[in-house]
Amino acid sequence: MTALLEARHVTKVFGGGRFAKAPGTVALDDFSFRVDAEPPTITAIVGESGSGKTTLARLLLGLAAPTSGEVLYRGQDVQRLSGDERRRFLRDVQVIFQDPYEVYNPFYKVDHVLETPIKKFRLAPSREKARQLMEETLNAVGLRPDETLGRHPHQLSGGQRQRIMVARALLLQPRLIIADEPVSMVDASLRATILESLRQLHLKFGISILYITHDLTTAYQISQNILVMYRGEVAEVGDVDLVVKQPRHPYTQLLVQSIPKADPNHPWHGHEIPVDPSAPVAAVTHGCKFADRCPYVMDISRQQRPPLFRTDERRAAACFLYKESPQLEGTDLEQVMAVPLVPGV
Amino acid sequence: MSSPSHHPITLTPSHPVTLPPRHTHHVLEVRDLVVHYHTTRGAVQAVNGVSFDIREGERLGLVGESGSGKSTIALALLRLIRPPGRIESGEMLLEGVDLLSLYEEEMRRVRLAKIALVAQGAMNSLNPVLRVKEQIRDGLKDHGIQLSPRALADRVAELLNSVGLRRDVANMFPHELSGGMKQRVCIAIAISLRPKLIIADEPTSALDVVVQRQVMDTLLAVQEDLGASIILIGHDMGLMAQVVDRVGIMYAGNLAEVSPVSDLFRAPLHPYSNLLIASLPSLEEKGAFQGIPGLPPSLLNRPTGCAFRTRCPHAMEHCAVVTPHLREVEPERRVSCHLYENEWSRESA
Incomplete structure (x- = not known):
């Protein structure tokens, strides 16, 4: 089966080059990942700044070209799509960016962001139909058209603007929505609403969602599978319940422990080996990239890059602590990803 | 004025070394603070009669959605509200002195020395063309502390x-530092004059969870070390x-509730x-x-009665008519809601 969107052995290096003084920054390191057309899935990609998660999103969207490896849309390189293929790609794969304030042109009414795709892709034969389509789409993401259409962006809250972005993505009936930190700039009280509208799109319209975030809690709430990234590589991957509830990779453990729990009786615990935050980050050429911060670091972690060990049926972790477990064959992360329930259940 | 290099950061050497027990007296008392932003469409009532106090060494949280007035309070406490904004009325007593009665020059001396701010995007507030030590020096120098290069290096x-x-x-220059490190530099600047009160306005909202915990730990450690109070x-x-x-919960320019966190x-x-x-x-x-x-x-024309009633699952007819006030309903707990009408015994000051 051809994947809808696939990254094959993708590496992305920023800077460096022949005349540069310093070696480049490896944002993504021999990374493979794919999203199938069927069944629709919600996958979370979690990592800190610098983990390569946004670079991955940009590569998948064709906004940046990989240094090596390839990104394929239905088997074709996204950097070299023909006109028709490209149009199809632009409809099939939609994006929601982090900042709901910057994506709008303040001079236009918010209708503009919905009208443009309708015109470009000729989604409606007449003005009336276009209006009707816009209203339906806004309703689908839980907005009231009379409260949103005809307004300028500054008249709406951050949460409303971000939901209009969700509506815009939905308008094109995509197969996949890549949501890059869609709720990190909205109030906590509105996050739930936006995430719920994304989940509804998945359930009602069978759209796959790639939820890119630094927030493990929301990732846990909406996704089926999760990929934890550390400095351009997969640290842990698998069923979200396993990864979040019983993290195996020391980095995932650190992430889970760092979340401030909304319970004063549950003190913030977890002990990282205190790393001098001002020490320069050494370029790791051999060994595990997490070794310097890892409380369980072993000799072998300094010498070899850990492969993904399949610690459970539905989970793999890139850590030599689990070297007794079988290695994940090839690069197909799908092996450990839980198969989602049929949408609508 | 130059101080010995091993005990540098002392602005008021006459201050008694033994700290009074925690939570005994109020460092800051805010009474009926009102801040409006005057726009062409009318006055935006950003802070609408807020009263609270903070005790010595205490950590007080102010929580609310965007637009609830929490950052306006932070700026008001430093008297940094710029036109079209204006502090309309109220009192802000820092150790008994009303900050609103000070001349601008006196207020300038209070900033950093007595009340320091760690702002939301503080890491972006560093000057990109100055080295870290120069930025720390500027604060000291502005408050009349002249040090020899050597003493300065030690203090930095x-x-x-x-x-x-x-x-x-x-x-180093700011661009050579990571976000977490820049935020630490801002904390270092904020504590350089041993303030009584640190106002931290979303100090970690731009940082990753792991770094957030480290920065928060740092901030709280220096706060305890100084015996300062903090408004987070x-x-x-x-x-x-x-x-x-x-925690004080802010809603639409008012405090909805103030309670101990547990x-x-x-x-x-x-x-x-x-x-x-x-x-x-x-x-x-x-x-x-x-x-x-x-x-x-909308804070431009505030609804009558309780500001939360349109979203409130317990709204009663009464709520549309009468504005609730913050009252003590249990020891140490104050709430502004008609549901507790019968329980309150005395109106909080």
């Missing part, structure tokens, strides 16, 4: 050390639960506090979080 190193940074960070402003209830002693999470009094806690995603239970329906009211 000591300050950096207290926020967990190496000595050589002093010679934010919208992350999880962080509040872990960090502060008392009481607040055990049994929130105000319906808004309740919804705010329920809106937190949890790692224990799936689907256990929900948004708060509706939107905060």
